[in-house]
Amino acid sequence: MSGRVRGVVLGLVAVLLVGGLLLDARGDDGGAETPEFGDAATVPLPALAAADAVTSSWYCPGVPAPADGSESGTVTVVNTGATTVEATLTALPSDPAVEAAQAPLSLAPGASVRVRLAELTPAPYAGAVVEVFGTGVAVEQTTIRVNGSDTTPCTGEASGRWYLASGSTTLDDQLVYTLLNPFPDDAVVDVVLSTEQGSDRIDAFVVPGRSLRVIQVDEVVRRRAQVAGALVARTGRIVVGRIQKLNPDPPVPDSPEAPDGRGGVSSPLGAPALDTAFAFASVEKGDGVTTRLVVANPGEREAVVLVELWPEAGVDPTVGGPEPLELTVPPRASVALSLAEEELVPPGRYSASVRSSNGVPFAVERVVDLAPPGGLPAHSVTPGVPRLDTRWVLPAGMVTAAVGEQVLVANPSTEDVEVAVRALTPGGEDDIGFEAVPVAALGVAVVDLASLGPRDALAVTVTAPVPVVAERVLTGPAVHSRATGIAVAPVRP
Amino acid sequence: MAVVVAHDPGVWFEEALAALRHQDYPNLAVLVLDTGQEDVAARVQGVLPDAVVRRLPGDPGYATAANAVLDLVHGAAFFCFLHDDVAPDSTCIRLLVEEAYRSNAGVIGPKLVAWDDPRRLLEVGHAVDKGGVLAPYVERGELDQEQHDAVRDVFVLPTACLLVRADLFRAIGGFDPVIAFHGEDVDLCWRSHVAGARVMVNPAARARHREAATERRPDDRRRLRARHRLRTVLTCYGPLHLVRVVPQLLVLAVAEALYALVVGRTRQARDVVAAWPWNLRRLGQVRRNRRRLNQVRLVPDNEIRRLQVHGSARLTAFVRGQIGHDADRRSAAAAASRQLVGSLRHASRQSEFLAAVGLVALLVLGSRGLLRDGVPAVGELARFPSSGTLLRDYLSGWHPLGLGTTAPAPTATGLLGLAGLVTFGAMDLLRTLLVVLPLAAGWFGAYRMAVPLITVRARVTAAVLYAAIPLPYNALARGQWGGLLLYAAAPWVLARLARATALAPFGPRRGTAAPRLPVRSLPAQAVALGLLTAVVTAFVPLAPLLVLAMAVLLVVGSLLVGGALDALRAVAVAAGAAVVAVVLHLPWAADLLRPDGAWSALGAVEGAGEGELSLAALLRFQTGPTGAAPMGWAFLVVAALPLVLGRGWRLTWATRAWAVALGSFALAWAGQEGWFGRGLPAAEVLLAPAAAGLALAGALGMAAFEADLRGFRFGWRQVASFAALAAAVLGLTPVVGAAFDGRWDLPSTDTARTLRFLEDEADDGSFRVLWLGAPAALPMDGWWLREGLAYALSQDGLPDVRGQWAGTPSDPTLMVPAALNVAGDDRTDRLGRLLAPLGVKYVIVPLSDAPSVHGRPTHPVPDSLTTMLATQLDLERIDIDAAYVVYRNAAWMPLRALLDPAAVEASRRAGWDAVAATDLTGSTPVLTDADGVRTAKGDVPAGEIYAAVPASGRWRLTVDGEVQPSRTAFGWASAWTVDQGGEATLEHRTPVVRPVLVAVQVLLWLVAAQFALRAVALGYEAGASDRAARRRVRRVRVQGAGAGAGAGAGPGAGDEPRAARRGWRRRKGASVAPETGPAAPSVPQPASSPVLPPAAAPGGPGPEGDAAGAEAGAAGAAGAPEGMDDLDDGLGGPTFAEAWAASTDEAEDEGEPGWREGLAPAPPTWEPEPDEPVLRWAEWADSGEAGGREEGR
DSSP states (O other), rough: OHHHHHHHHHHHHHHHHHHHHHHHTTTTTOOOOOOOOOOOOOOSOOOOOOOOSSSSSEEEEEEEEEEEEESSEEEEEEEOOOOOOOEEEEEEEESSSSOOOEEEEEEOOEEEEEHHHHHHEEEEEEEEEEESSSSSSSEEEEEEETTTEEEEEBBOOSSEEEOOOOOOSTTTOOOEEEEEEOSSOOEEEEEEETTTTTEEEEEEEOOOEEEEEEEEEHSSSOOOSSSEEEEEEEEEEEEEEEEEEOSSSSSTTOOOOOOOOOEEEEEEBOOOOBBBEEEEEEEBBBEEEEEEEEEEESSSSSSSEEEEEEEEOOTTTTTTTOOOEEEEEEEEEEEEGGGGGGTSOOSEEEOOOOOOESSSSSSSEEEEHHHHHHSEEEEEEOOOOBBEEEEEEEEEEESSOEEEEEHHHOOOSOEEEEEEEEEEEEEEEEEEEEEEEEEEOOOOOOOOGGGGEEEEEEEEEEEEEEEEEEEEEEEEEEEEEEEEEESSOOOOO | EEEEEESSSOHHHHHHHHHHHOOOOOOOEEEEEEEESSSHHHHHHOTTTTTTTETTTOOOOOHHHTHHHHHHOOOOSSEEEETEEEOTTTTTHHHHHHHHHHHTTEEEEEEEEEETTTTBBEEEEEEEEOOOOOESSOTOBOOSSTTTOOOOEEOOOOEEEEEEEHHHHHHHHHHHHOOOOHHHHHHHHHHHHHOOEEEEEEEEEEEEOOOHHHOOHHHHHHHHHHHHHHHHHHHHHOHHHHHHHHHHHHHHHHHHHHHHTTOOOOHHHHHHHHHHHHHHHTHHHHHHHHHHHHTTTSSOHHHHHTTBOOOOOOOOHHSOOSSOOOOEEEEEEEETTTTHTTTTSSSHHHHHHHHHHHHHHHHHHHHHHHHHHOOOOTTTOOOOOHHHHHHHHHHHHOOOTTTOOOOOOOHHHHHHHHHHTTTTTOOHHHHHHHHHHHHHHHHHHHHTTTTOOOHHHHHHHHHHHHHHHHHHHHHHHHOOOHHHHHHHHHHHHHHHHHHHHHHHSSSSSOOOOOOOOOOOHHHHHHHHHHHHHHHHHHTTTHHHHHHHHHHHHHHHHHHHOOOOOHHHHHHHHHHHHHHHHHHHHHHHHHHHSSSTOOOGGTTTTTTTTTTTSSHHHTHHHHHOSSSOTGGGGGGHHHHHHHHHHOTHHHHHHHHHHHHHHHHHHHHHHHHHHTSSOOOOHHHHHHHHHHHHHHHHHHHHHHHHHHHGGGOOOOSHHHHHHHHHHHHHHHHHHHHHHHHTSSSSTTOOSOOHTTTTTHHGGGGOOEEEEEEEEEEGGGSSSEEEETTEEEEEEESSSSSGGGGGOSOOOOOOOOOGHHHHHHHHTSSOOHHHHHHGTTTTEEEEEBBSOGGGGGGGBOOOOOHHHHHHHOOOTTTTEEEETTTTTEETTTOOOOOEOOOOOOHHHTTTTOHHHHHHOOOOOOOEEEOOOTTTTTEEEEEESEEEEEEEEETTEEEEEEEEEEEOOEEEEEEEEEEEEEEOOOEEEEEEOOOOOOOHHHHHHHHHHHHHHHHHHHHHHHHHHHHHHHHHHHHHHHHHHHHHHHHIIIIITTOOOOOOOOHHHHHBOOTTTTTOOOOOOOTTOSOOTTTOOOOOOOHHHHHHHHHHHHHHHHHHHHHHHTTOOOOOOHHHHHTOOOOOOHHHHHHHHHHHHHOOOOGGGGGSOOGGGOOTTTTTTTHHHHHHHHHHHHHHHHHHH
């Protein structure tokens, strides 16, 4: 064999080996990607189940359900679909001595059912699991106290991590974390409570399978004006809510026992995940209204957060909006931005976006305290909205003599749009006169449903041509509840 | 009465008869028993007019012929049995008779000396050991200086000339007619001892023996002797000694067979082993012989044993070189084992022996933990059920794979079931052997693959390099049984493909074929390779495609260096083999290959292992813990040597070997990169051909080192050679290191221990386990779920080996991924309920192939999968071990259950909605007395009985003997409405066609095996004919040389002065290319075959050579006629060396291809003497280089 052939063979072998190695090195992305299982994306906010779901479940993290009726909690189940669905509501009490109880439900299209949990499982607190053999059902829970009530969505997602950015345990404030474990196996949770004076921990808090457990936070960290909680499950998955009760009970208007003028109750969900951008349908600055945006950073890096406020009337996109406000949130800490203290922000209603400028994820909540002249103080907490949607469901509304309902729709897009607000009825979605509500670019539309007349149960939908944020505000002498709606097919903004 | 048994005797016959005529014994009568085709009566009458001649037609054999005297002769006192080539001295028979009377001997024989040279001793009786192995008292060829002339007792006398008392002969029934030749002497003498007779030798009586039988009877003497020895042992010992001796003989036989296998003497191993079944089949005859012998038994076995050599003559001599304290027996036993020891004296043999010892030590060292503690159930190394279970499963028409299938059972279950019978049901032992022995099989395969490369060092290099490649150890560590089996098979396959090309030296094309290669037709090769492929395919279904790929890669390599058209023969053989393999696996193969079949059924899972291994890791075979850089690169360095040094076919075949290796690497890499879109088997399976290719290249490197390096001036090539040597040594170190833990990094615990609780769960009702996760982590073969994920189902606990070949999932089984996808898409949080009607009680996600205590590399699963499972309302997590995510299905219902009313209602509907909304936990288990998976019994109440098996008329429920009406439940399963409770039986009835198909499949295997064996035999015979022809040619030349010598040219002065000058001899059996000329070989050789140096053996220098040359010269001087036939008939007489080789066990123990291969055994002068220079490959290559070099031109 000639040397030429030998050279060809040697060269070919060398080229193939070296070339392959180079090609392999170029394509090396640092390890194999772990494939995903399933098409379901993690939904970090309450959302309806897929239209073709076989079963779906809603988890209500907990409301007061004492037998004495001093407080109460209800769960409202609304069928937003077009067919009758069967469901089972299981009430899970916080008292281990009380057994869970079930209530079968059958919901015609557009129908809603309100269940008082104390009637099923009288206990200091009770959570609920609503198991739906089908889809199209939305569920909210309501906490009712003599000094206020709060209605917030339940969730269809359990998580191993929950974040609660705000909370207070100052004098006479009560802060309770409710931990619902809807699954058969136990969950073991580590709790980190970050306050202005440092952190406290509760390690290995066990939440038995199919039960509700509460953490009386004000007994763990006393007299703290700002308490942020991070709950991380070692095993299992849970749903975490928080019940904040402000000031004495029963409240006395203008009582010196309410020196800070705050009062009321809130019972929203925590945030199941950190994110880098959130939205709020509205924030307000004005007399009697104190709005704070509380940003919690449970991570190990400092977060730089920009808060952009867009006036209710909208902004000409070609001109641009006001200068964003910047917050620097140290690791494992929370920082509150009080609009009242921001002199550059004129009074008024704004839509808001809160985003991280350095990529550090965070959690944010909007805390609103109302101190209406001559009325009861009110309090509401609303988690930031990490996803937008073109369609929202606001299930547990009402218009009565004592309670008014408004629907706020924020348009984060840079074009003017018209949205439709309709009522859910057994016949489907009814035109209630708000078929084309204009919403300016980056503006907020306010739809007052009082014009509809008294309705004990008023579930409405919001449909928009672009992703928006919809919020419901229930107001009355003893009611002040603000809650983001339930998304149908949420998308990242 | 002198009894001569004649069988077509040669020209010596008259001389033998004349010797009888001259006997001085006064009353000698002669009876000639003629067993040949040619009537010898006239020849007898011409010499012994008074002799009686009786023809015994049909060649009954020596023993039967001799026994004829029992009927033909009456009144004689003695029978003196004589071969037709024995010439007793005139006083011989008289002296024997006198001594018989004097010593009261029952059997007595003379001193046998060489026919042509009576000064040299042949035999003066033999001793035997306990196993009947002969231990001659004299060294053959020893000069007779009266040193053995004492009359004495011996154990065995040859039947060449044997005086037996007639009454004794009658009493013991004469010779055993089954032992026609080779061993009849031991049998007769042993029985004589048992009967109380003395067996003696009287050396004063002398007879010349020509020992011409071997020229006339091409018997496979080694095989016959092994059989007959064992038969004699079984016949002659009493029961107590049998119990003691037979196991020892069995152990020795196994050891000898293993040793023979290690050193490449497969036929010897086969002969040793085959003696046992041969005798087992004839136990009835043995019993009859024992009964007859017991009637005359006078001497107990312990006295018989005193007459025998202690221990094993061969083994003891092999180990110590000497045995015992008795000088005679010591020398006798030493002679008996001379061949074994002598074969190790040569340097190349020593390296071969050392390599074998080293590899066996490596195997034992590295596998000692596995041999001691068993193999853990890791990865594909699942446990084996009982042999009966496997066979029943194989025969059955229903299998519990997935939710159950009526597809044909994998052939592997049948093969393993049969193998279990061989191990007498010791399935753990079988499993251990099937895990450990593939290592040795691979090493031996590499050794055999390199046989055509001529040199022993090349073979040793191939074996050692193949053993040093980390592939099998990583396969073991990862529980990849398939990779291990492919590792074992790859060198065998590559060798067969190489031979199919017939490219030199694997065949005669484009050069000269290596010696001793069998000649087979392409169909025969295809069937032989197909049989091998079929065996591998039983366990690795993708094997036929890999075999085809290897053949194609050989063609690709040939495109560079020539011979592509010839290499296409390999593709044809591979294609034929693939077809044979597929046919042999029908009907299972039909299920695998059906149009709608799953790709995973072929042993691949989509996305399996993609991206786990870089190309660098693949090139180092580092698929597991062994083989890290830099030493992992050693194999490539070693294998590159022939590309640098090689010439001729060393270079061309190195290129082809590299083509196979590179192609295999590329295939494995492409699989890792996911380029195929389809899944591929584990990397170890795909890399096995690469390992074989590199081993072949390494062997070629050694051949090039020996042959080609000296052709270059001193320079970088020499440095490269030593670098390759250093790399080879370095490359061994990781494997040696891996061997020290004694388990090849396999964990000591396994899934079976960690999840043992599953075994007890069946008490609460039969159930299934759903396994989810990375394909490599599943304890059984899985089906594709989503990218990188697979699922599988086992019944009533952990899976066993039957789950390793999943096939195509049945339609009902596809409900499992459907349910999982519903949950994965977040369309339900009631996965437990969806799985409940399937009987799934546990969902297990293995994150590793072993418990976490071993810190094994994990097989991660996507968080979304664990999240999905964690967010199901009816799956309860059980903490067992960090390596397993275990969920118990809280909504489970038993696999066989009495449905509660809600479940009855739900079961009448199909679809997820029905089961998701229904709590089925109220159903209670029934039919809990299960016999396997196809029959269950128990009392059932009235109601709806449910079984989570696909609805089929083959499932039948009888209650108190009455067949119950069935219906479909949940749209797929079976349910029966039982109006009145009672004792119930649920069973699956296998269709009649199934056993028929099994019978057909078994028949196909037998036919293929028969065909392959026949082809092998014919191939060897063809090769033997070739060799025999070459030998004849050589003898013609030797004869000519001898004639020259006889004429004064002197010993060894042949017509090839070069060979004579060098003074080497051809190694025994190392035949050369045939010469052209009048004495052309019977097998045609290409015209390009080179003319090689002639065999100088008989005429070469050295003592034997001198003698042979002298003999041959004398024969030539005597005017021996020209022509092979005449020569083969012995005109001029055999040389002493030929006679020596023809009449001793040493020749058969040599392990040469066998007596059947050549009518005339090779003379011993072909066996290199220890201190003699031997034909080195380089010299051979020099002489044959023309062909090799031509190939490259």
